[in-house]
Amino acid sequence: xxxxxxxxxxxxxxxxxxxxxxxxxxxxxxxxxxxxxxxxxxxxxxxxxxxxxxxxxxxxxxxxxxxxxxxxxxxxxxxxxxxxxxxxxxxxxxxxxxxxxxxxxxxxxxxxxxxxxxxxxxxxxxxxxxxxxxxxxxxxxxxxxxxxxxxxxxxxxxxxxxxxxxxxxxxxxxxxxxxxxxxxxxxxxxxxxxxxxxxxxxxxxxxxxxxxxxxxxxxxxxxxxxxxxxxxxxxxxxxxxxxxxxxxxxxxxxxxxxxxxxxxxxxxxxxxxxxxxxxxxxxxxxxxxxxxxxxxxxxxxxxxxxxxxxxxxxxxxxxxxxxxxxxxxxxxxxxxxxxxxxxxxxxxxxxxxxxxxxxxxxxxxxxxxxxxxxxxxxxxxxxxxxxxxxxxxxxxxxxxxxxxxxxxxxxxxxxxxxxxxxxxxxxxxxxxxxxxxxxxxxxxxxxxxxxxxxxxxxxxxxxxxxxxxxxxxxxxxxxxxxxxxxxxxxxxxxxxxxxxxxxxxxxxxxxxxxxxxxxxxxxxxxxxxxxxxxxxxxxxxx
Amino acid sequence: xxxxxxxxxxxxxxxxxxxxxxxxxxxxxxxxxxxxxxxxxxxxxxxxxxxxxxxxxxxxxxxxxxxxxxxxxxxxxxxxxxxxxxxxxxxxxxxxxxxxxxxxxxxxxxxxxxxxxxxxxxxxxxxxxxxxxxxxxxxxxxxxxxxxxxxxxxxxxxxxxxxxxxxxxxxxxxxxxxxxxxxxxxxxxxxxxxxxxxxxxxxxxxxxxxxxxxxxxxxxxxxxxxxxxxxxxxxxxxxxxxxxxxxxx
Ligand SMILES: Cc1cc2nc3c(=O)[nH]c(=O)nc-3n(C[C@H](O)[C@H](O)[C@H](O)COP(=O)(O)OP(=O)(O)OC[C@H]3O[C@@H](n4cnc5c(N)ncnc54)[C@H](O)[C@@H]3O)c2cc1C
Ligand code: SF4
Numbered sequence: 001x002x003x004x005x006x007x008x009x010x011x012x013x014x015x016x017x018x019x020x021x022x023x024x025x026x027x028x029x030x031x032x033x034x035x036x037x038x039x040x041x042x043x044x045x046x047x048x049x050x051x052x053x054x055x056x057x058x059x060x061x062x063x064x065x066x067x068x069x070x071x072x073x074x075x076x077x078x079x080x081x082x083x084x085x086x087x088x089x090x091x092x093x094x095x096x097x098x099x100x101x102x103x104x105x106x107x108x109x110x111x112x113x114x115x116x117x118x119x120x121x122x123x124x125x126x127x128x129x130x131x132x133x134x135x136x137x138x139x140x141x142x143x144x145x146x147x148x149x150x151x152x153x154x155x156x157x158x159x160x161x162x163x164x165x166x167x168x169x170x171x172x173x174x175x176x177x178x179x180x181x182x183x184x185x186x187x188x189x190x191x192x193x194x195x196x197x198x199x200x201x202x203x204x205x206x207x208x209x210x211x212x213x214x215x216x217x218x219x220x221x222x223x224x225x226x227x228x229x230x231x232x233x234x235x236x237x238x239x240x241x242x243x244x245x246x247x248x249x250x251x252x253x254x255x256x257x258x259x260x261x262x263x264x265x266x267x268x269x270x271x272x273x274x275x276x277x278x279x280x281x282x283x284x285x286x287x288x289x290x291x292x293x294x295x296x297x298x299x300x301x302x303x304x305x306x307x308x309x310x311x312x313x314x315x316x317x318x319x320x321x322x323x324x325x326x327x328x329x330x331x332x333x334x335x336x337x338x339x340x341x342x343x344x345x346x347x348x349x350x351x352x353x354x355x356x357x358x359x360x361x362x363x364x365x366x367x368x369x370x371x372x373x374x375x376x377x378x379x380x381x382x383x384x385x386x387x388x389x390x391x392x393x394x395x396x397x398x399x400x401x402x403x404x405x406x407x408x409x410x411x412x413x414x415x416x417x418x419x420x421x422x423x424x425x426x427x428x429x430x431x432x433x434x435x436x437x438x439x440x441x442x443x444x445x446x447x448x449x450x451x452x453x454x455x456x457x458x459x460x461x462x463x464x465x466x467x468x469x470x471x472x473x474x475x476x477x478x479x480x481x482x483x484x485x486x487x488x489x490x491x492x493x494x495x496x497x498x499x500x501x502x503x504x505x506x507x508x509x510x511x512x513x514x515x516x517x518x519x520x521x522x523x524x525x526x527x528x529x530x531x532x533x534x535x536x537x538x539x540x541x542x
Numbered sequence: 543x544x545x546x547x548x549x550x551x552x553x554x555x556x557x558x559x560x561x562x563x564x565x566x567x568x569x570x571x572x573x574x575x576x577x578x579x580x581x582x583x584x585x586x587x588x589x590x591x592x593x594x595x596x597x598x599x600x601x602x603x604x605x606x607x608x609x610x611x612x613x614x615x616x617x618x619x620x621x622x623x624x625x626x627x628x629x630x631x632x633x634x635x636x637x638x639x640x641x642x643x644x645x646x647x648x649x650x651x652x653x654x655x656x657x658x659x660x661x662x663x664x665x666x667x668x669x670x671x672x673x674x675x676x677x678x679x680x681x682x683x684x685x686x687x688x689x690x691x692x693x694x695x696x697x698x699x700x701x702x703x704x705x706x707x708x709x710x711x712x713x714x715x716x717x718x719x720x721x722x723x724x725x726x727x728x729x730x731x732x733x734x735x736x737x738x739x740x741x742x743x744x745x746x747x748x749x750x751x752x753x754x755x756x757x758x759x760x761x762x763x764x765x766x767x768x769x770x771x772x773x774x775x776x777x778x779x780x781x782x783x784x785x786x787x788x789x790x791x
Contacts, residue, residue, distance in 0.1 A: 006731060042554070043574055115572055132730055156727045169727045217563060252563070294560060453574070455556040538557050540572045 004172040008036040010349060011150055011176040013137040013189060015039035016048060017335045018321025019182030020120040021062055022342030027127035029350040035129045036174060038153060040136035042534040044121035047513055049213055049299040049542045050113035050335060051245055051255060053077060053105055053228055058339035071119050073109040075250050078226025080105050083283060085233035091283045102330035105228050110247045112541045113335050134534035138171060140189050147358055148316030150175035154530055159459050178349045179317040182342060185302040186515035188528055190323040199310035205418045206325055207304040207383060209242065210516045212275040212489055213257035215541060218291035223252045235277045240264040241386050244278055254287055259301060262419040262520050266429045270486035273434035276442035288441055296448040297539050298489035298514040303329040306380035307414060313363045320345045330379035340372045384413035423522045426481040445491040449510050453538035456509045456531050463531035464506050464517065471525040472504035480522055487520050512537050543653035544599045545588040548643055549581040549617055551610040552663040565761045577613040580658025584718040586725040587688060588656050589621035596690045599623050603646050606633045611741060618736035619728035625741040638753045640672035645749040647677055652713060659684050659717040670717035680710040686721040
């Protein structure tokens with residue numbers, strides 16, 4: 001099919017913190033540049049879900065006057081608590097000096113990253129950046145030398161049967177000397193580019209977590225604006241690691257969430273139900289009781305950090321932010337690092353454009369001289385320590401490493417097993433029974449998904465594609481009791497057992513674009529593809 | 543012939559409506575907003591008429607704060623030619639909107655005025671009817687089919703249990719129902735072009751319309767939540783519960 005072509009100076013895939021920071025930086029460096037950003041969400045910020053306690057470091061470098069410009073970072077963190085939940089009733093508060101230094105949050109802000117992203121979008125548009133929400137990048141386009149020459153936007157108006165409908169609108173080719181991929185954790189194009197250019201050669205495998213989050217309106221009497229609580233322990237059992245957060249934000253709201261490392265081994269584990277249970281712990285319930293849940297969502301995070309960070313530049317483009325994996329897991333903060341990586345990339349791309357180069361190869365040197373490199377290097381042992389040494393010893397190690405030695409211990413721990421390979425057989429694992437939701441603190445999946453405002457045009461091809469149709473029946477159901485029905489936070493995967501036998505049903509309309517299935521499927525059989533632009537969650541204030 | 547289409551900025555139909563904690567109104571803070579779906583259908587119809595050669599200009603009008611320019615731009619990206627924003631602090635009640643639109647119609651003299659049958663936020667279903675009365679023009683509401691022929695417009699309207707076909711002389715006011723058409727997607731190049739299409743901003747004062755308040759919003763409450771059902775183990779238990787707990791038998 002002959003497709004329409006539009007050409008820009010720089011193309012950016014994804015209007016998240018990384019993509020928008022790079023767009024702004026490019027315009028600051030050269031206001032004449034034609035910059036196009038495509039975003040699969042229905043508007044900028046619609047697909048952004050984060051904690052969030054935000055370190056303003058990168059923002060201050062980008063817009064030193066962000067306060068005057070009205071950036072939605074207004075609530076400074078007041079007090080930090082680090083706790084360990086021993087069981088369903090008790091907890092221990094870790095004294096400040098014993099908690100890893102990375103868990104201290106002075107100088108940071110409690111905010112909604114979705115709203116900060118909306119604001120960044122306004123700044124970018126004021127600088128002249130063209131942002132196109134509801135347009136997904138469906139494919140990478142290469143030239144005859146296998147240099148990236150742009151992207152193809154997704155077709156719109158295609159029916160479930162793959163046939164064009166009356167309102168069919170073919171995708172168009174967007175071309176540019178440089179394309180920056182800023183899709184966030186587990187970008188589907190990023191995944192292809194890493195494979196295509198072997199960007200992960202010599203690096204540890206990437207590691208991930210799934211983060212679930214809710215926003216609550218709470219009783220004003222219980223609200224302590226600026227209070228930040230981090231913790232781990234109950235209800236996670238055995239070798240499952242992860243941590244929870246509870247942030248007292250503005251307007252009598254709290255954000256509560258749980259992040260579970262996706263290298264867990266028990267296929268019976270349900271991250272959603274662990275999270276629902278967590279809220280019953282008195283430490284958390286004391287704030288939520290009598291309150292109202294207003295929003296729910298989930299998103300995977302890229303947590304491999306320094307050891308897993310792929311090479312970020314390649315001919316004709318770059319990977320930036322969580323699409324590459326710039327999150328600092330020792331602080332569970334990725335917004336400022338994503339922004340910084342986008343800003344450094346902008347400088348490297350600007351240099352390359354000026355010198356007519358096709359590869360932004362000065363990125364590496366710029367990056368290694370930046371605070372971003374130092375921050376990620378310092379945190380390199382954090383995740384592997386937890387995985388290899390377990391929660392207790394690993395935690396102690398991290399206190400020592402991050403606190404006393406400031407990340408300078410002269411060795412590096414590696415974690416070489418891929419997350420999808422860690423599942424044990426269901427027959428060899430202890431089944432977990434979760435208590436029924438009480439409808440006050442805990443809820444079922446469907447009523448939760450309802451609060452994410454997710455929606456997809458019904459009559460379109462399924463965007464969750466199985467490489468091999470038969471795998472659920474031949475491998476996943478018999479060996480793992482199809483873990484997707486439990487790890488998917490939106491109830492997309494359902495095993496139907498009727499007269500015709502078992503089969504996997506995919507309710508793609510509920511998808512939250514968290515990418516967990518693409519990561520955790522034991523056979524790597526599920527490919528998350530972008531659905532029709534504008535589909536997916538519509539998160540307000542997440 | 544010119545066609546004038548009115549569009550309203552409303553909460554997106556995918557977004558969950560949340561009531562403010564003090565019940566004063568719906569909470570729209572950082573909520574996704576969009577062009578009212580029925581207005582979008584009206585825009586699509588106008589563009590189709592232009593594409594068919596029955597009209598030569600499509601003008602979109604929206605009443606509201608600056609943010610409603612987004613919805614005007616959406617209509618321009620779909621194919622409308624120019625936009626007019628009538629700047630007000632909030633979106634005023636239907637009669638005020640109808641008076642403002644009437645003034646624009648007097649200035650622009652379109653051959654046809656298209657509106658959505660109602661907005662999905664307040665569900666008033668009034669503006670089109672009021673506008674036609676103010677202008678003394680014929681009206682056809684809930685249009686599901688529309689044809690221009692020999693200086694007249696023929697409209698099929700959805701009515702209870704069937705359809706009614708009317709013929710109106712022009713100029714006329716028509717409000718669009720769901721089945722009139724399925725709006726197209728705006729293409730990326732057209733969205734870019736829309737940014738450069740003319741959009742003028744005017745005010746109620748300039749139009750000589752005084753906004754009046756005829757009703758006050760007292761409170762908004764969310765629907766009561768359905769309480770969870772219970773499972774009973776036997777007919778006897780059911781009868782017992784109906785008798786002693788529900789007190790219905
Ligand atoms: C539960 C949770 C809590 C967190 N807490 C914190 C915290 O407290 N502090 C902190 O700093 N960080 C936190 N993070 C991490 C932080 O959210 C991420 O590091 C950050 O969002 C990464 O930014 P990004 O721009 O790289 O990607 P994202 O924010 O994921 O943005 C990517 C954008 O690209 C779009 N996109 C993706 N693919 C395509 C495509 N093919 N075509 C078009 N558009 C596309 C997406 O819709 C999205 O808008 C948390 C994350 C989670 C999940
Ligand atoms: S289908 Fe996959 S990407 Fe969508 S919500 Fe479920 S796990 Fe996440």
